[in-house]
Amino acid sequence: MAQLDAFLHLQLDAFEPEIRGMAxxxxxxxGKRIRPALVFLSGWRGEGTISxxxxxxxxxxxxxxxxxxxxxxxxxxxxxxxxxxxxxREFGSAAAVLLGDALFSHALNLATSFPTTEVCQAxxxxxxxxxxxxxxxxxxxxxxxxTLSDYRRIIDLKTAELFRVSCFLGSRIGGFSDRFVQQxxxxxxxxxxxxxxxxxxxxxxxxxxxxGKTLGTDLASGKITLPLLILMERLPPAQRTxxxxxxxGRRPHQLGERVRQMNELRIFEAVADAVRAELRxxxxxxxxxxxxxxxxxxxxxxxxxxxxxxxxxxxxxx
Amino acid sequence: MAQLDAFLHLQLDAFEPEIRGMAxxxxxxxGKRIRPALVFLSGWRGEGTISxxxxxxxxxxxxxxxxxxxxxxxxxxxxxxxxxxxxxREFGSAAAVLLGDALFSHALNLATSFPTTEVCQAxxxxxxxxxxxxxxxxxxxxxxxxTLSDYRRIIDLKTAELFRVSCFLGSRIGGFSDRFVQQxxxxxxxxxxxxxxxxxxxxxxxxxxxxGKTLGTDLASGKITLPLLILMERLPPAQRTxxxxxxxGRRPHQLGERVRQMNELRIFEAVADAVRAELRxxxxxxxxxxxxxxxxxxxxxxxxxxxxxxxxxxxxxx
Numbered sequence: 168m169a170q171l172d173a174f175l176h177l178q179l180d181a182f183e184p185e186i187r188g189m190a191x192x193x194x195x196x197x198g199k200r201i202r203p204a205l206v207f208l209s210g211w212r213g214e215g216t217i218s219x220x221x222x223x224x225x226x227x228x229x230x231x232x233x234x235x236x237x238x239x240x241x242x243x244x245x246x247x248x249x250x251x252x253x254x255x256r257e258f259g260s261a262a263a264v265l266l267g268d269a270l271f272s273h274a275l276n277l278a279t280s281f282p283t284t285e286v287c288q289a290x291x292x293x294x295x296x297x298x299x300x301x302x303x304x305x306x307x308x309x310x311x312x313x314t315l316s317d318y319r320r321i322i323d324l325k326t327a328e329l330f331r332v333s334c335f336l337g338s339r340i341g342g343f344s345d346r347f348v349q350q351x352x353x354x355x356x357x358x359x360x361x362x363x364x365x366x367x368x369x370x371x372x373x374x375x376x377x378x379g380k381t382l383g384t385d386l387a388s389g390k391i392t393l394p395l396l397i398l399m400e401r402l403p404p405a406q407r408t409x410x411x412x413x414x415x416g417r418r419p420h421q422l423g424e425r426v427r428q429m430n431e432l433r434i435f436e437a438v439a440d441a442v443r444a445e446l447r448x449x450x451x452x453x454x455x456x457x458x459x460x461x462x463x464x465x466x467x468x469x470x471x472x473x474x475x476x477x478x479x480x481x482x483x484x485x
Numbered sequence: 486m487a488q489l490d491a492f493l494h495l496q497l498d499a500f501e502p503e504i505r506g507m508a509x510x511x512x513x514x515x516g517k518r519i520r521p522a523l524v525f526l527s528g529w530r531g532e533g534t535i536s537x538x539x540x541x542x543x544x545x546x547x548x549x550x551x552x553x554x555x556x557x558x559x560x561x562x563x564x565x566x567x568x569x570x571x572x573x574r575e576f577g578s579a580a581a582v583l584l585g586d587a588l589f590s591h592a593l594n595l596a597t598s599f600p601t602t603e604v605c606q607a608x609x610x611x612x613x614x615x616x617x618x619x620x621x622x623x624x625x626x627x628x629x630x631x632t633l634s635d636y637r638r639i640i641d642l643k644t645a646e647l648f649r650v651s652c653f654l655g656s657r658i659g660g661f662s663d664r665f666v667q668q669x670x671x672x673x674x675x676x677x678x679x680x681x682x683x684x685x686x687x688x689x690x691x692x693x694x695x696x697g698k699t700l701g702t703d704l705a706s707g708k709i710t711l712p713l714l715i716l717m718e719r720l721p722p723a724q725r726t727x728x729x730x731x732x733x734g735r736r737p738h739q740l741g742e743r744v745r746q747m748n749e750l751r752i753f754e755a756v757a758d759a760v761r762a763e764l765r766x767x768x769x770x771x772x773x774x775x776x777x778x779x780x781x782x783x784x785x786x787x788x789x790x791x792x793x794x795x796x797x798x799x800x801x802x803x
Contacts, residue, residue, distance in 0.1 A: 272612035
């Protein structure tokens with residue numbers, strides 16, 4: 168990861184001087200580097216096998232992710248990201264639009280440094296899907312007739328696709344069999360869906376300090392995620408209408424009250440079940456490959472997400 | 486060009502259904518298709534030689550251009566583009582940010598359909614430069630200590646770069662010699678600079694109906710272009726201070742008065758001279774290639790721009 172960070176910052180030298188500082192800021196702002204980790208683990212052939220190609224592909228995927236964060240924060244009018252001001256707040260949203268573009272195009276430029284067009288093709292296709300997912304989510308914002316399958320389609324595009332391509336490219340560059348590459352890709356997709364559902368849960372039940380951003384932003388911006396979907400389903404009609412009004416922005420948001428209702432109706436458990444089901448699907452697609460080097464490492468990520476979820480303050484929080 | 490339009494619309498089938506309509510809208514909104522024309526003319530080997538590869542590369546370049554327009558219009562808070570509402574107005578600026586991203590990534594995805602990474606590499610590098618130019622312009626907005634060389638650097642990045650790469654890729658795919666490819670690229674760059682200076686002139690002296698957008702937007706948004714730069718230089722100190730205040734947004738903009746002063750101080754002629762000088766440079770770089778098939782066609786573009794400029798209402802307009 169240190170190698171990746173050094174490489175990422177080195178990449179920024181390609182930017183015009185005025186923009187380098189801004190790009191640097193974004194690279195610093197990120198945090199967990201989950202997607203690069205997926206690249207490394209999927210391509211892992213044992214100690215000392217993180218090739219420069221894997222580092223490069225990890226940087227490509229992370230730069231695409233950073234670009235989408237910069238653009239997301241503009242739309243969400245988010246103030247904070249990983250406990251720092253967002254690029255949109257720091258540089259203004261006009262500059263942030265373009266900064267995101269510059270990060271995107273640099274990522275794709277870096278992708279062309281591979282001998283074939285495969286990396287660039289996979290990354291640009293994924294990027295388009297990520298944007299499509301975000302657009303659909305944005306268009307649906309403040310609309311309350313979203314179904315579970317709409318929700319899944321959106322998170323499949325906006326989150327799972329980049330997880331999928333990280334595993335695809337990692338295992339591909341790691342030189343694994345086509346069959347493993349295919350299964351690792353599916354693993355990434357399931358993990359991505361699980362991760363996004365977890366993230367949506369944390370928006371209601373997390374700890375602000377720990378996750379580094381304001382809670383309740385999904386409710387405040389009229390974004391319907393799984394906890395809200397299930398809450399709507401379980402509330403009695405009168406209270407349900409109130410919640411709909413709130414999502415439509417016709418009543419002030421009452422985060423505390425909503426979390427209280429979620430506790431009462433055991434929403435945390437229902438959402439956590441969905442995360443666990445998705446993690447089981449992720450584990451299942453690798454069941455034929457328990458002897459392949461990356462498999463135990465990838466499975467550990469599922470474990471880690473289970474622990475992270477267990478650590479959320481859950482029912483006791485409000 | 487009809488072939489290109491058909492191809493562009495066909496490309497949009499790759500988009501998710503929700504986004505197709507939005508993308509279609511943008512493709513329709515565009516107009517002059519100057520960059521595709523540069524690709525075709527630079528790659529021209531005679532009647533019937535517009536290969537599918539040239540059409541594809543023209544589409545890539547045009548999609549990148551469309552994406553930058555979508556993002557520019559967000560930042561400029563522009564209402565109209567080619568006599569229609571901008572995508573930002575039509576779909577909201579949040580969706581427009583992402584729509585631009587989706588167009589970008591689709592353009593780069595299309596660029597990966599060539600056998601080597603060359604097209605993708607050239608296009609992603611150019612895209613990064615175009616964004617850099619736009620960022621620098623945005624950061625400088627409302628600042629009045631811009632020099633002529635700052636102005637040239639900005640337009641070189643934001644406009645000339647994509648003209649350059651259009652000629653580069655066109656002549657390359659057309660199979661011309663490395664030396665011609667290099668000169669054609671330089672031609673594109675000079676033509677791009679000339680075109681942008683002309684466009685900045687038209688923002689003060691154009692005819693709204695003819696150019697399909699509101700005049701005076703550069704002044705209104707505090708963007709200092711060549712006509713304003715020269716005007717600042719030539720105004721007596723007191724009036725100059727007034728103009729600076731206006732650019733800083735501390736006084737209301739007085740477009741009519743500014744155009745009157747420009748007429749008085751012969752700014753139109755000075756800017757037109759700059760355009761003509763750049764066109765001469767463009768013509769000069771092709772002087773060793775007068776027998777190469779694309780040369781007379783490319784030179785005709787210089788002539789066309791001279792005529793377009795001569796048709797501006799110039800001094801008589803205010």
